[in-house]
Amino acid sequence: MDWPHGARPIVFVLFRSVIWSDRGAMSVGEAKARLRQGVTSAGAARKIIEGxxxxxxxxxxxxxxxxxxxxxxxVTKGLETLKAAVDELELVLRRLDASVKAADEYRETLG
Structure with a gap:
């Protein structure tokens, strides 16, 4: 599958104290750090979109x-397109919130 801009989701599998992903092995601490980075990036994206x-x-x-x-x-089509853009931005904000929540929950399960 081709992912936009070469981005691929990371799939984690917990095995004892090492987490295996499609990108290799990492410690639980490294996984938690990656999740924190993702949450920080999502927060930055949220600020941009809110602006x-x-x-x-x-x-x-x-x-x-x-x-x-x-x-x-x-003219009608143009106004509808602008409205659709606002709707899409609001959807992106909801998706960012859901992603942050899921990352935080997963990080908590890691300990």
Missing amino acids: IVPETADTIQLARHTVHDSRHLE
Whole structure:
């Protein structure tokens, strides 16, 4: 399977005090450190996206004011596309939250 930008999920299997992944073996401490790095990266991504959402909402409002009397099909499609972008950003925020929660839970199970 081709993953976007060469990124692949890491699959972990716990065996005694060593965790095996498709990228090789690592200690529990190393796995926990990797999970912490992922949580930190997800937090940084969240901050960036949270900064984009208000700008996108402002863009939609400005676009609506600009084309308020237009009934042109392309205008309608454009506004729908902008709304879909905001919906997608909100979905990404929910996915980041779910990923952080899952990583934290897994890290807790590692001890």
